[in-house]
Amino acid sequence: MLKKVVGFLLIIFCITLVLSPPVFAEEIHTTGKANIVIDVATGRILHEKNIHEKLPMASTTKIMTALLAIENMPLDKKVKIHPEAEGVEGSSIYLKANEKIKMIDLLYGLMLRSGNDVATAIAYEVSGSVEEFAKLMNLRAKELGANNTNFVNPHGLSHNDHYTTAYDLAIITREALRNPTFKEVVKTKFWLAERDGYQHFTNKNKILNICEGGDGVKTGYTIKAGRCLVASATRNNMQFIAVTLNDGDWFNTTNKLLDYSFNQYKPYTxxxxxxxxxxxxxxxxxxxxxxxxxxxxxxxxxxxxxxxxxxxxxxxxxxxxxxxxxxxxxxxxxxxxxxxxxxxxxxxxxxxxxxxxxxxxxxxxxxxx
Missing domain, CATH: 2.60.410.10 (D-Ala-D-Ala carboxypeptidase, C-terminal domain)
Structure with missing residues (x-):
């Protein structure tokens, strides 16, 4: 009798194994309103959450500003600072009207210190005004396929018509990281500018220190946008971009997303x-x-x-x-x-x-x- 019972239980167990669905690795949970991970080389999406939802982007705007500056201006050019760039609210490197400073120093001030005054100075230098520069930003975004993005300024200060998506911001960043100058700037932890006064620029992006292989990209914060972060890291000959928008745990989220993605995906040459x-x-x-x-x-x-x-x-x-x-x-x-x-x-x-x-x-x- 005991053998019959044991045999019956074994049959039930085997049937259960066959009919039960396979158990896969649990998808990672994140706190941000929207986030994404993509591969720089191919653009392959490795993780996604609300990636096409339109949201404010704060100072991650400056990724596009930096890309356009690099594409349109000689890096060694001495830029005469437009009076409208002096005293712009928010983060600043304390530019003075008519001060002359090299474009390369402006780039480091833009991406390491998130200078809103720098973003404005670049806009005037490249396009003659903030409005015309915003048109250039939107044109470049459309060229890259960032069709759910609209820029109205070069710095990311709040405006109802200034928005992006996690996906759009990732593909803009992917294009920027394929530029050697941009790639070098955003992974730099410290820069000494050639100017009088405020010249020591330390990178605000903690990803460079807390994430294995961390090499970029840009932080952003306004009350409306919340904390926004575009992070990147390189491991095993692969570079991934992680974006999180409106996320109070921004550095932990992107670090976790990058770790998760590098564990899930391996390089195939x-x-x-x-x-x-x-x-x-x-x-x-x-x-x-x-x-x-x-x-x-x-x-x-x-x-x-x-x-x-x-x-x-x-x-x-x-x-x-x-x-x-x-x-x-x-x-x-x-x-x-x-x-x-x-x-x-x-x-x-x-x-x-x-x-x-x-x-x-x-x-x-x-x-x-």
């Missing part, structure tokens, strides 16, 4: 820069074939079970005509993860190939005759 991807024919060239190489490496953050779901498709002609210049774009390689496009990289000519001269053609003709 699809190809390296200068890897030889394809051989093609060369018409009328001193060489008849040539290699195409990848313009840059591609490392994709994946979960363990996704490795077999990566597919790369090469788009390149079978033949090109000489002359060919080394580094010339001749095709591209598109990489998909589970059917979704995650990256496109140019294929470049590996070497120069000159066009055949009449003499070369004559010699080649008799060589192969």
């Amino acid at each position: 699809v190809f390296k820069a200068q890897d030889l991807i394809k051989t093609i024919m060369v018409k009328n060239g001193v060489k008849t074939t040539m290699y195409l190489e990848a313009a840059k490496e591609l490392i994709v953050p994946i979960q363990e079970e996704e490795e077999g779901k990566i597919l790369s498709i090469i788009q390149a002609p079978e033949t090109v005509s000489a002359p060919v210049i080394k580094g010339q774009r001749i095709g591209k390689i598109s990489t998909y993860l589970d059917g979704e496009l995650i990256n496109s990289t140019y294929l470049l000519a590996k070497e120069d190939i000159e066009r055949l001269t009449t003499k070369d053609k004559f010699l080649r003709f008799f060589k192969f005759k």
